Amino acid sequence: MSQDPGLASWLQLSLTPGLSPATLRKLLQQFGLPQAVLARKRGELAALVPPAALAALDSEPVASAVAHALEWSAEAGHTVVTLADETYPKPLLEIADPPPLLYARGRVELLARSALAIVGSRNRPSRAVRMPKRSRAR
Numbered sequence: 001m002s003q004d005p006g007l008a009s010w011l012q013l014s015l016t017p018g019l020s021p022a023t024l025r026k027l028l029q030q031f032g033l034p035q036a037v038l039a040r041k042r043g044e045l046a047a048l049v050p051p052a053a054l055a056a057l058d059s060e061p062v063a064s065a066v067a068h069a070l071e072w073s074a075e076a077g078h079t080v081v082t083l084a085d086e087t088y089p090k091p092l093l094e095i096a097d098p099p100p101l102l103y104a105r106g107r108v109e110l111l112a113r114s115a116l117a118i119v120g121s122r123n124r125p126s127r128a129v130r131m132p133k134r135s136r137a138r
Helices: 007-014 021-031 034-039 051-056 060-074 108-112 126-137
Strands: 078-082 101-105
Touching: 007 021, 007 034, 007 060, 007 078, 007 101, 021 034, 060 078, 060 101, 078 108, 101 108
Parallel strands: none
Antiparallel strands: 078 101
């Protein structure tokens, strides 16, 4: 799979602190692909982007994070899948807040297959511990 030529722009937007996935999607809807978003004057983005995120957008920490992510994605078996990528899982597009990027390792084509997700928590509430015990007792 070839790397998206605009991946650095996707990463810059998604790695900017304070720029939520929902805001990123609004920017994409209004201005187009990330390269077009970043080509806009910062004043144009101010209506959608919180001031702290706008200030961080072109910062050194974000540039460093982008460079690190690009290095990671260049390694064998590593892929960054964007919302615009044809391999982005269609079911994820149906949820309320799909992540703009997926960091994948291994066979990306498997993202198109049916899957089962098990969601858990490391700090489960005491009620969650008692519920299964009650069910077994019945």
